Amino acid sequence: EAGVAQSPRYKIIEKRQSVxxxxxxxxxxxxxxxxxxxxxxxxxxxxxxxNNGVVDDSQLPKDRFSAERLKGVDSTLKIQPAKxxxxxxxxxxxxxxxxxxxxxxxxxxxxxxx
Amino acid sequence: QKEVEQNSGPLSxxxxxxxxxxxxxxxxxxxxxxxxxxxxxxxxELIMSIYSNGDKEDGRFTAQLNKASQYVSLLIRDxxxxxxxxxxxxxxxxxxxxxxxxGTKLIIKP
Numbered sequence: 001e002a003g004v005a006q007s008p009r010y011k012i013i014e015k016r017q018s019v020x021x022x023x024x025x026x027x028x029x030x031x032x033x034x035x036x037x038x039x040x041x042x043x044x045x046x047x048x049x050x051n052n053g054v055v056d057d058s059q060l061p062k063d064r065f066s067a068e069r070l071k072g073v074d075s076t077l078k079i080q081p082a083k084x085x086x087x088x089x090x091x092x093x094x095x096x097x098x099x100x101x102x103x104x105x106x107x108x109x110x111x112x113x114x
Numbered sequence: 115q116k117e118v119e120q121n122s123g124p125l126s127x128x129x130x131x132x133x134x135x136x137x138x139x140x141x142x143x144x145x146x147x148x149x150x151x152x153x154x155x156x157x158x159e160l161i162m163s164i165y166s167n168g169d170k171e172d173g174r175f176t177a178q179l180n181k182a183s184q185y186v187s188l189l190i191r192d193x194x195x196x197x198x199x200x201x202x203x204x205x206x207x208x209x210x211x212x213x214x215x216x217g218t219k220l221i222i223k224p
Contacts, residue, residue: 031210042118042202042214043158056211091157099145099206100165105157 002026004106006092012112018080021109025074025094031055032069033103034077035091043091049075050097082113115140118205120215129224133190137203137215140184144213146206147179147186151199152217158202162188193222 005024013019025032030051035043046065048055052072060067064083069075079086089110093103119138127133135149146165150158162177164170164186170177176189186205190197203215 033212040216042216044214045212048211050210055209097210099208099210100163102148102160102163103204103212104160108157 004092004094004104006090006106006109008109009107010110010112012114013082015084015113016081018078019082019111020079021077021090021092021111023075023077023092023106025092026104028096029094029104030072030097031095031101031103032075033091033093033095034067034075035093037089037091037108039088046077046090079111082111084113087111087113116215117141117213118203118215120201120203120218122216123219124221125218126221126223127193129193129195129222131193133193133197133220133222135188135190135201135203135218135220136185137187137205138185139203139205139213141205141207141213142181142184143208144181144205145208147177148204148206148212149175149177149186149188150202150204152202153199190220195222195224198222 032049034046047057049069067077089108091108093105095101095103149162152158164177174191178187200217202217
């Protein structure tokens with residue numbers, strides 16, 4: 001079974017530029033998560049999808065971040081315009097859904113904003 | 115009070131000893147509990163899940179859950195240098211959210 005695929009692995013951009021990340025979850029997984037992880041901290045949920053609907057986006061900075069999940073499968077996360085404090089690892093994870101299913105992570109995208 | 119709390123460490127344990135990692139949570143309605151291991155520069159990797167009170171063993175790992183006291187722990191027996199990593203506790207709430215602790219850094223000394 002293929003794992004969660006993410007691209008790109010690394011990205012360096014200047015502040016005020018835009019950037020997009022892509023995620024393809026494990027086949028059949030209904031729930032997709034985007035997390036931001038800053039060094040030394042636990043993952044911070046940005047947005048959670050159940051199929052193609054949004055379950056939780058309470059911590060997504062909606063003035064600059066947007067996300068969509070096309071046809072309930074793969075997903076993109078966009079930042080526009082980027083700020084220095086957006087430098088972090090962006091992790092995508094997926095699970096089958098429901099209360100008792102485990103989440104599996106992609107390799108992440110390390111974003112550096114200069 | 116954070117929703118999921120872990121001691122940030124570092125926790126230093128001699129090779130071959132038992133490493134004990136603890137996690138407390140605030141939401142009594144939490145249903146599922148997970149331990150992830152994260153090596154430096156890598157993504158979190160699921161190592162244990164537990165859903166009911168008591169112990170669950172998998173190889174050298176044992177997860178312990180006490181819902182009355184609202185804590186979950188992870189024991190690593192016969193600790194190896196390769197166990198050195200940050201261990202993240204995640205708690206699944208009834209609304210399908212996963213709440214994460216900040217992680218405990220574990221160092222196994224040869």
